[in-house]
Amino acid sequence: MPLSVMPMPAHGASSAAVSALGLRKSYGDRTVLDGVDLTVPAGSVFALLGPNGAGKTTTVKILSTLVTADGGQARVAGHDLATDPQAVRAAIGVTGQFSAVDGLITGEENMLLMADLHHLSKREGRRVAAGLLERFDLTEAARKPASTYSGGMRRRLDIAMTLVGSPEVIFLDEPTTGLDPRSRHSVWEIVRELVSAGTTVLLTTQYLEEADELADRIAVLDDGRIVAEGTAEELKRIVPGGHVRLRFSDPAAYRSAASALREAGRHDDSLTLQVPSDGSQRELRSLLDWLDAAGVEADELTVHTPDLDDVFFALTDRTHQTEETAR
Incomplete structure (x- = not known):
């Protein structure tokens, strides 16, 4: 479904x-x-x-x-x-x-052919063709073969x-x-x-x-x-992998946040936490409210969401995996 x-x-x-x-x-x-x-x-x-x-x-x-x-x-x-x-x-x-x-005729002739197919009068067809050729920046090339x-x-x-x-x-x-x-x-x-x-x-x-x-x-x-x-x-x-990245310069603030945000991935060398998130305004507000209430200040906050490549591969792979399982 x-x-x-x-x-x-x-x-x-x-x-x-x-x-x-x-x-x-x-x-x-x-x-x-x-x-x-x-x-x-x-x-x-x-x-x-x-x-x-x-x-x-x-x-x-x-x-x-x-x-x-x-x-x-x-x-x-x-x-x-x-x-x-x-x-x-x-x-x-x-x-x-x-x-x-049609590459054998000019751009203008291609346009006029379409005008004929739409039963426009010759005068109206030329007016429409000229307007569209100008709109699409093709006026200079209008009388050259489309093959060029x-x-x-x-x-x-x-x-x-x-x-x-x-x-x-x-x-x-x-x-x-x-x-x-x-x-x-x-x-x-x-x-x-x-x-x-x-x-x-x-x-x-x-x-x-x-x-x-x-x-x-x-x-x-x-x-x-x-x-x-x-x-x-x-x-x-809808694809897993979204997260909020928190970077700290104060080791004590980092340890305090890491202790409270147990679901976050830790990177002790760079003092950064990776908090799972869908990137929604609601989740960001909740995280920021928690930081304020705890008196913890992150030096940098960045939101990372999956791109359409991730969506495409996850969804199409999911379809094929389901079919394989059903066989």
């Missing part, structure tokens, strides 16, 4: 841009999705984080009407996926792992093409795979701008830093199941 660290809105709530309940998908005897539940609040970034083969791309394909689910229900931008797929398509944009850019673009430029063009139809919801399937750090940060800025303008983004990624940087909420998907969900900070707190 997935671990949710914070209550979520009910599926189908009016604040949800995307909601799914019990999504299932199999190919032959291989189960790809095994009852996936999602609620993505409107105007937010929601990240699906997981290893290769976890089911991230399949989830995106189902929610964007590219693949039919074997079971479950979903609504996107207020439209039922099963009964009104055309309305869903009109409300969304999709940028896949592999660029949809760098990886970052192609990805920016790909996202710009997705925006031609002014979608309410955008699915970005591993949008920065293969990009250099500068280009990756450029894409991140684009995502932030989209969300600040009211667009909802569902993002799949293998990059833990990307989820940490962008997502309002993160769901960890492993082996077709959601194994945890929450904000980045909430997820970090």
Whole structure:
């Protein structure tokens, strides 16, 4: 059963841009999705984080009407996926792992092609294309073949093409795979701008830093199941290893604190104590109140919480260990 660290809105709530309940998908005897539940609040970034083969791309394909689910229900931008797929398509944009850019034509021609597909008039199509090319800093390269673009430029063009139809919801399937750090940060800025303008983004990624940087909420998907969900900070707190480090310069203060805080790990050479903690405000306040009441003064207090790497490995390893035990 997935671990949710914070209550979520009910599926189908009016604040949800995307909601799914019990999504299932199999190919032959291989189960790809095994009852996936999602609620993505409107105007937010929601990240699906997981290893290769976890089911991230399949989830995106189902929610964007590219693949039919074997079971479950979903609504996107207020439209039922099963009964009104055309309305869903009109409300969304999709940028896949592999660029949809045609390298044989120019960036501008790629944009105008998308405008035609959205049935915009020639005048409106040129206006929209020019605006998006400028917004994504592609005006100078607009009349050059897209095959001459760098990886970052192609990805920016790909996202710009997705925006031609002014979608309410955008699915970005591993949008920065293969990009250099500068280009990756450029894409991140684009995502932030989209969300600040009211667009909802569902993002799949293998990059833990990307989820940490962008997502309002993160769901960890492993082996077709959601194994945890929450904000980045909430997820970090569910993995053991968090602690508060207290460093003392006064040996007497150190001994007094060590005597009272028996659960703390001692490092006598450096006069430091490592107190287990989830890093929450409540636990920090309790520790500080105790230090004040005891008249003990630490020279340095630092909070150490697990990062998303720790969360990712702990949760996915836990899933696989459970499966091995069941066999």
